[in-house]
Amino acid sequence: MSNAPAYAKINLALVVGPLRPDGKHEVATVLQRVSLHDDVELEPAASLEVVGFTDDTLAAAALEALAEAAGVALGWRVRIEKRIPLAAGLGGGSSNAATALLLANAALERPLPPERLHRLATSIGADVPFFLQQGTQLATADGTDLRTVTLPLDYHVLLVRPGEIAKESTGAVYDRFDERHGARGFEARRTDLMDGVARARVPRDLALLPPNDLASSPLAARLEELGAFRADVSGAGPTVYGLFEDEDRAERAREAVGVVGETWLTCPL
Numbered sequence: 001m002s003n004a005p006a007y008a009k010i011n012l013a014l015v016v017g018p019l020r021p022d023g024k025h026e027v028a029t030v031l032q033r034v035s036l037h038d039d040v041e042l043e044p045a046a047s048l049e050v051v052g053f054t055d056d057t058l059a060a061a062a063l064e065a066l067a068e069a070a071g072v073a074l075g076w077r078v079r080i081e082k083r084i085p086l087a088a089g090l091g092g093g094s095s096n097a098a099t100a101l102l103l104a105n106a107a108l109e110r111p112l113p114p115e116r117l118h119r120l121a122t123s124i125g126a127d128v129p130f131f132l133q134q135g136t137q138l139a140t141a142d143g144t145d146l147r148t149v150t151l152p153l154d155y156h157v158l159l160v161r162p163g164e165i166a167k168e169s170t171g172a173v174y175d176r177f178d179e180r181h182g183a184r185g186f187e188a189r190r191t192d193l194m195d196g197v198a199r200a201r202v203p204r205d206l207a208l209l210p211p212n213d214l215a216s217s218p219l220a221a222r223l224e225e226l227g228a229f230r231a232d233v234s235g236a237g238p239t240v241y242g243l244f245e246d247e248d249r250a251e252r253a254r255e256a257v258g259v260v261g262e263t264w265l266t267c268p269l
Contacts, residue, residue: 017186045077058097089235098131163261226253
């Protein structure tokens with residue numbers, strides 16, 4: 001049996017452009033792992049079985065794709081212990097899929113090389129390739145072109161998933177973005193993002209990054225009132241994050257917004 005943590009992510013910035021010829025949107029986003037994680041265990045089995053989190057679809061699809069690509073029998077038992085909230089904009093499903101891929105590929109007699117595993121991950125979901133990588137990543141094109149970037153990591157992350165807000169499908173969020181012609185000005189916002197990444201030296205410099213194009217929340221302003229130097233929605237939402245230089249202040253903010261929904265105090269990796 002092998003096992004590994006499957007970490008959550010936040011989008012430190014997300015700017016979205018027009019539809020591409022392949023039907024996906026052009027994006028530029030900064031993807032940052034945080035210490036909140038699920039646990040994934042994998043062992044050989046007579047067939048494919050996912051236990052612990054029976055609603056999983058991405059990890060199973062990833063292993064099916066790996067077996068086909070590697071020319072091996074589909075025989076793994078995967079146990080997923082969930083801690084990352086579902087449908088929260090934190091990439092839990094994609095992280096589980098990538099972690100299962102890495103564990104299963106490492107156990108193959110002839111593992112797929114990294115570039116082929118990346119292509120396979122791209123076919124599963126836009127965030128899956130990110131979770132195969134280490135470090136903070138700048139994702140461009142359709143979100144699967146990745147480049148490692150160096151950003152400050154000495155801060156604390158408060159995650160808040162509002163309890164009264166139902167998660168919209170990602171497709172519906174993008175449809176609403178298109179309806180309001182949100183892609184206008186994309187080039188300028190992408191330039192702002194790139195400049196912000198290049199200039200960031202200390203945690204507060206992350207406040208220079210542009211806000212999320214897809215989703216916003218009044219909770220972000222509340223977290224800033226409580227001392228966050230940056231707060232925004234992660235991905236398509238609904239989870240909101242606040243970045244704090246001081247752990248005690250982050251804990252006090254957590255207490256203040258605890259009535260809003262579930263909260264987690266975590267840190268970047």
